[in-house]
Amino acid sequence: MGHATAAVLVIGDEILSGRTRDANAHLAAQRLFARGCKLLEIAIVPDEVDVIAASIRRLRARADGVITSGGIGPTHDDVTMQALAEAFGVPLVEHAETIARMRAHYGEGWLTPARRRMARLPKGAQPILCARTFIPGAAIGGVYALAGVPEIFASQLEAILSEFGGGASFVREEIEVQAPESAFAEALAALQARHPEVKIGSYPRRCGARPCGSIVITGEDPEQVARVRAEIEKMVQSLA
Amino acid sequence: MGHATAAVLVIGDEILSGRTRDANAHLAAQRLFARGCKLLEIAIVPDEVDVIAASIRRLRARADGVITSGGIGPTHDDVTMQALAEAFGVPLVEHAETIARMRAHYGEGWLTPARRRMARLPKGAQPILCARTFIPGAAIGGVYALAGVPEIFASQLEAILSEFGGGASFVREEIEVQAPESAFAEALAALQARHPEVKIGSYPRRCGARPCGSIVITGEDPEQVARVRAEIEKMVQSLA
Structure with a gap:
């Protein structure tokens, strides 16, 4: 049996400013319902490390599993991995397998600091891989950090859904x-x-x-x- | 100047179960942006009095103004007014003007207990009126409880927007x-x-x-x- 209860945390200034209408939390709600996992809360917060870390802790205290969306990538506004590390009191470390995979695919010259940044995970986290990107999500302590790009979120979500619910739909x-x-x-x-x-x-x-x-x-x-x-x-x- | 920061609380099992995709928080995000009011968080919670009351208190502690959507009406799953009263430690009381308006429009025989229920507001709250319904929203202590039906939410939102932001758009x-x-x-x-x-x-x-x-x-x-x-x-x- 997977997590009986869940919460979804969407990270994104673009949603709070009304630029973008959330699609990922809605998809997660539908998929969790179909697996008989009770979604207790959806929260949408800005791209701020402290706020994200506090929200992860708050939601994880309420729900067995927490799915986050967004803030994964190489740019300065991608701070979810750092927040996830803070929430669990662990450092961010380069994920050796991801670096090796990037090196094998693109060559050593491609591995600029910005690109290496994409391979950092909280220490002890498992990478969440999907066919659509080299940038892994991260799973640690019942929290699953997924990408915000809808196609990648959807693909990573399918990769972790077996951790949620009992399989029978509500x-x-x-x-x-x-x-x-x-x-x-x-x-x-x-x-x-x-x-x-x-x-x-x-x-x-x-x-x-x-x-x-x-x-x-x-x-x-x-x-x-x-x-x-x-x-x-x-x-x-x-x-x- | 109105509230410089805001939070939106959406109340609705139908969104957490994936039946309905939120539209009201998205509209509020756009309208607040256009008034230069910073939206700090959107939270979506179930139709449960204690959870709603705790969420109102939590968000009001962070933001100058909190807009809630949903859970206003005559049915058993409409518990927002009760939660709002609990959050402020006041009783629910019948709003005399609303009862008078209903009586004048529909006659005494129409005022069944279920219909009277729609006229209850937290003690000390101001009714939020709009052209689309007799059922008032409620404003108390920087919290504005609006209906969940999108057309009514939109109409009530326009009625309270002057309380938010400085008027100049981001x-x-x-x-x-x-x-x-x-x-x-x-x-x-x-x-x-x-x-x-x-x-x-x-x-x-x-x-x-x-x-x-x-x-x-x-x-x-x-x-x-x-x-x-x-x-x-x-x-x-x-x-x-």
Whole structure:
């Protein structure tokens, strides 16, 4: 069994400034759900070593596994590895295998200081490799530092997902409803109280001028979810 | 002058389960940037009173103003007002003006317990009103609790934005680069060191099979940003 609970830490000024809309945390949320791993929190913080290190410590204290996105690379704003090392109180060290791999592929002349920087990992960390890049992610103490470039994040995520969840997906079912929430809030609360084994959420929106919405049932057991779905459908029909 | 720094707290199981991709934090990030208010963190947490209350306290300790999204409404999973009251150690009380407005519009018979629930605010909070709904948001002690439905969130956000930032936008300029980050990382780090008045970020991607990317300069003063842009353009041209 992998980590039962997870948190995702997105590192990126570009998201906090509104330049870029996060895609990586959303992908991680979907993939963790599909493995039955409970995602407790997503946090998005700037490219600042102290803030990242404190966030890693805070989230790791809450969740069994923490996935970070971004801040891995050769430029000055790539400080995630340094923050990860700080969070665990270890130094950053050059990862010999990665240097050897770079040397074999590109030759010694290619290995400038900036490029060597990409091969540094917190001492004791395992590299996270994927087919799309030579720059490794790092796994240490239940924290998995992945790249921010979406294609590379996605590829590295697949490489570590077996560490999360039990393999069986959570189950989600949705029921459309053509009524305002206030018309069924009490009935739905009673249903939730009778079925603590599932989680019932209500998401209102507008369908043209009229209030409508979705009622979402989430659980671990498909039969339990189906049973509650049938009860909610009956309740919704009684509204019409 | 409004709040110089901000944090955004998104409340929603539907985002942590990957059902829904956040749009509200992204909109808030863009609008805060346009008002020159620094967004320090975005956090996304589940519909749980204790977690929400703790997150409000944590973020409010870091940022001058905190905007929350979601968990406002009549159903059992709408617990943001309760969490906000807990965070400030005050009780939830019915907001008399909101009740009066509902009564005037819909009549006494409409005011079921579930509907009255929508008019509860933390004691001492100011209602946040917008044209799109009778259900008020709440402002108390630098925390602004807004709805999760994107259209309503957007409308309520405009109603409170004057509390954030100084009105003048941060400035962002971007330069496209057709080279891998490792080719200019050292030069860019030197430029950042010489210009601490702006923030320089590097965002690599692939253009077909070749590495490319964007260099982004962010600052408060358009002239400073333009000056650094010219220096970076010269550096980038020297790569070709």
